[in-house]
Amino acid sequence: MNNPNLHRVFHGMDYTPLNAMYPDCITNPPTQNNITRDMAVLSLLTDKIRLYGNDCNQTELVLHAIDALQINMTVWAGVWLDNNQTTNTRQLNHLYTLLADSKNRDKFAGVAVGNEVLFAKTLTETQLFDVIDGVRSNLTSLGYNLPVGTSDLGSNWNADMAAKVDVLMANVHPFFAGVVVEKAANWTWTFFQENDVVLTDNLAKKPRVMISEVGWPSGGGSDEGSVAGIDQMNRFMADFVCQSNAKGMEYFWFEGFDEPWKIKYNTPGKQWEDKWGLLDVNRKLKDGLKIPTC
Secondary structure (H helix, E strand, O other): OOOOOOOOOOOOEEOOOOOOOOOHHHOOOOOHHHHHHHHHHHOOOOOEEEOOOOHHHHHHHHHHHHHHHOOOOEEEEEEOOOOOHHHHHHHHHHHHHHHHOHHHOOOEEEEEEEEOHHHHOOOOHHHHHHHHHHHHHHHHHOOOOOOEEEEEEHHHOOHHHHOOOOEEEEEOOOHHHOOOHHHHHHHHHHHHHHHOHHHHOOOOOOOEEEEEEEOOOOOOEEEOOEEOOHHHHHHHHHHHHHHHHHOOOOEEEOOOEOOHHHHHHOEOOEOOOOOOOOEOOOOOEOOOOOOOOO
């Protein structure tokens, strides 16, 4: 799977395996072969990945791929939460089973409990942080000292929330803010500092702060001043990636591969939901895309 056009320059990468969405995966599950190939490619781009959930055995398949390939890769485990208690219980119990397995102990870098739960209004702030407290308590009982957080829109965080997590994870997308790509990198850094990092200034125990999603779609239309396209992806990467590394910023690029299932969220003139990957679903680097070198 080696590719001289791929460079390990990204701090981290967001990843959702193909066919890992419940309940569809019951009849069409993700495969070890596909995930192992994905991980081989991702290892050429980063040494950290972030998952969004653990349904369909996706986390086990990822961990097995890391072992089989003997690659240097750590995983931010994901716990998908919604307003269905059955879903939440299934996700949490699966996480604890994974962590109880001693062979996984060194592979996890942290746990992201929920993604954009507050934005979607599927749980209240109180409900979400009760779950986070429970996860932290269970991790301690299992002998782990992993950072626990939740990812949400950068504009949704406040100082009270920041004080309740080990890591503040903000999804910051200049594309959805209608920013022209020439200004997108500076906009991202400024937005993150003024809306998220600043929240930790007066906290006695400061959490880590990271951008849990940042990226640009390769096509599908435009959103005010933001234009989706390969040239625009190249420009944003060229302005953001190496410069963020130099700043010591923790971020997860959204994302490694296209997600075809998201086509259902596309609307006329806004057909970009399935086009955020650096590579297509067959692990082919998109034509004309240039991964930065740092």
